[in-house]
Amino acid sequence: MNFLSPVAFFFAAAIPVVILFYLLKRKRIVRLVSSTLLWQKFLAETQASAPFQKLRHNWLLILQILLLILAILALSRPYFSGKTSGGRLEVVILDASASMQSADEAPTRFEKARGEALKLVDAMHDNDQMVVLQAGANTEVKQSATREKAALRRALQACKAADTPTRLKEALKLAETLIQNNTAAEIHLFSDGAVTAMEEFENSGLPLVFHPVGQRANNLGITTLDVRANPENAAQRAVFTSVVNYSTNQQQSQLEFRLDGELVEVKSLTFAPRETSPQVFLAAQARDGIISVRLTTQDDLAVDNQAAIVSLLPQPVKVLLVTPGNHLLARALRVAPHVNLSVSAALTDPAAGFDVVVLDNLEPTVWPNANVLAFHTANTNWFAGWSQLETPAIVDWKATHPLLRFVNFDNVQVNKALAVQTPTWAASIVDAPQTALILAGELGRQRIVWVGFDLLESSWPLRISFPIFIANAVEWLNPAAINASQLSVQAGNPFRLALTENVDSAQVKFPDGTVRACEVNAARGELVFGDTSRQGTYRLTAGANEVVFCVNLLDGNESDTTPKAELNFGKYAKVSGTTVRRASLEIWRWIAAGALAVLMFEWWYYHRRTA
């Protein structure tokens, strides 16, 4: 038998205290009686009739010492090792996300968690099996089920924290699959709890043991970074960033703003506890470059103290409008920023050379290859079939979609529309009860925005929301903007690059200066680079192309290093953290139950004596 908390034996020092209490005179009720003779005889007779005179005298003392010993034993948490019947499966999930690099635990949260996991390996019974999963942006099986403790230790040592957010759902789903039909399985999660909500596990009843790490939240973090043209001065670029103080104390820091590595501006900022502080930098930019911001403070988590973004100067968008004569649409397109508009009555070629093609209420003889904004146009490649619908009512729209930013469909009436079934490649962003009225999606590598009704059969062109929608659509469909957005990826997400020429190989230069070759799938015409676990600026060379892209954390959940005592699964389910491993053969519950029984017996006996 071993003990998980042998320090509890120090409580044995209480036993002499109990005996001391018995040595002390008990406070008794004083009574004057005619004679104590009968009482003396009574005591003499009862003592003579009891076989264990001394024992009977000290029954209460013995009971109390027994109770104390049982309580100490229960506190010391004894367990039997190596006597389990049948092997147990333990799935260890080690959180390797950015927040685990926080230095509030020595040396880091990740190392602490790894140490705890190694202890769990040590406590494993010989016939137990263990799986090691590393949960970062992706879940990696570091070690499949094995009894080999050496292999498990190696697997845990091979884990390392990345700059990525946690996707704990994937890890839990994988673990759930691994322990399926195994009633004696347990999932041990070593994490700081900096994860997104996991409602889908609310009712799954996972046998999860949460081992929390983390002492405090002392962190300033950059959670958003974006760059746009300054709306008030087109010659300038506006950089939007927000810094959050996750600690409960006031913090001070300087925020540096650099353009291509050169310091442009420094702001000295003071952050109230738990304050989110949006900051804007304005700068003239002569050429494409990399904009970076950095907090100079020394806090527990360094990875979120900087962020970088590729800033491309806006280029004119070449838009071809194919319409029988919709002037409202043409006018709306003209007022959209950076639009170079051409108008045509028909489309007979693939419209090469245009960035965006707008099809209004007609079917072209040749479908364009460029991104398409289509009004009341149906393509058999897009939809399986369609029908006409009279006066559909707009009941819902996705205001969060980039296309519908600042767009409102109140007071928009539609007379006729095409009723289609939402295809798999698109998502509906404006809905009528019977059909989707506006769809947006990507078919192959072509972005398509489809509006299911004729503009002239609706009141929409007369509403202020219409030109805003057109401007949003041009920006969303602009390939240059798409490329620019793709040049900034969150750590752990793959970087994708459309190849304009056939290349066989590519090289990536990492932020730390190492260069690694990258495989290219020439058949797909796309390069996908997945090793973005470190934040910073990456340089990719593929043939004649050289592309710079930035990898950032920019995740509020990860930057919030507040230690979590429990994990919430939806509204009602939660798992509380445990500091010590729950050993399978722990017997403290039985001992505690025994102690309770002794306590009750002692209580009864005491009252029986004196009642």
Next chain:
Amino acid sequence: MSLLTADLLRRLEQFQLLAARRAKSSAKGERRSRARGQSVEFADYRNYVPGDDFRYLDWNLYGRLERLFLKLYEEERELPVTVFLDASESMNFGEPRKFDFARQAAAAVGYVALCGFDRVTVTAFPEALGEGAVRGALRSVRGRKSAIQFFRDLSQVTAQGTANLNEALRRGALAARQAGVAVVLSDFLDPAGYEAGLTALVGRGFQVSAVQILAPEEVNPGVFGDLRLVDAETGHEQEVTFGRYRLSIYQQTVGNFCQKLREFCQSRGINFFTATSDTRLEQLLLKQLREAEVWG
């Protein structure tokens, strides 16, 4: 304070103490004795010796035998009745008090004796300061007309001090000029015991009746818990943890104590009675003592 009710006194008047032995008192009384004297009861003959009173010669016998014989008659003497009254501190306990009960019993015994022209002595022990006159007046009371004074004196006796039962009885036995009837009224709760005292009384020739008077609280104590009991007489302290579940064991102990006393008394021809202080007096006097033929 009236010790006995008028009704009880009237009923007690009908009784007379029954003495199994002949009276040995030197004073004349109404009890038969071994002494020869003047009465109507013929006892024996003896030879005439010069100097004898001619009035007691049996002339009829002289006529037949021509020898002189003297007729002897039984002398009637008084019966000394001694009541040993335990007036120690322990008798003050109980509800009603044991001492009150004991005094009433003493008064009843005394009254029966006085009505029978016997000499009554009430010996209250231990000695008490300031009660010398009262206690002295309770010695050698005789005659029915003394009953009122006897009751008055008896009611002035108080219970105090530490008793030594053996010593008191032994002294009483030695001090008595003639043995007679002895009635011991006590709780017999003396750490030194009672055997020596009772044996001394029996040895002196007393016809002894022992009445043990206990308080109801002594038989059925109503206080439980962790107790420190202080002996009212000796000051001895006894710690005891007492619960209801041990009540029957305690009562068994009391029963054993009484039984032992009873067996001792029976083995020495002592009449033994036990009563708690809440027993009706008539129950003891008119039933138990009568059935045991202490009086009749």
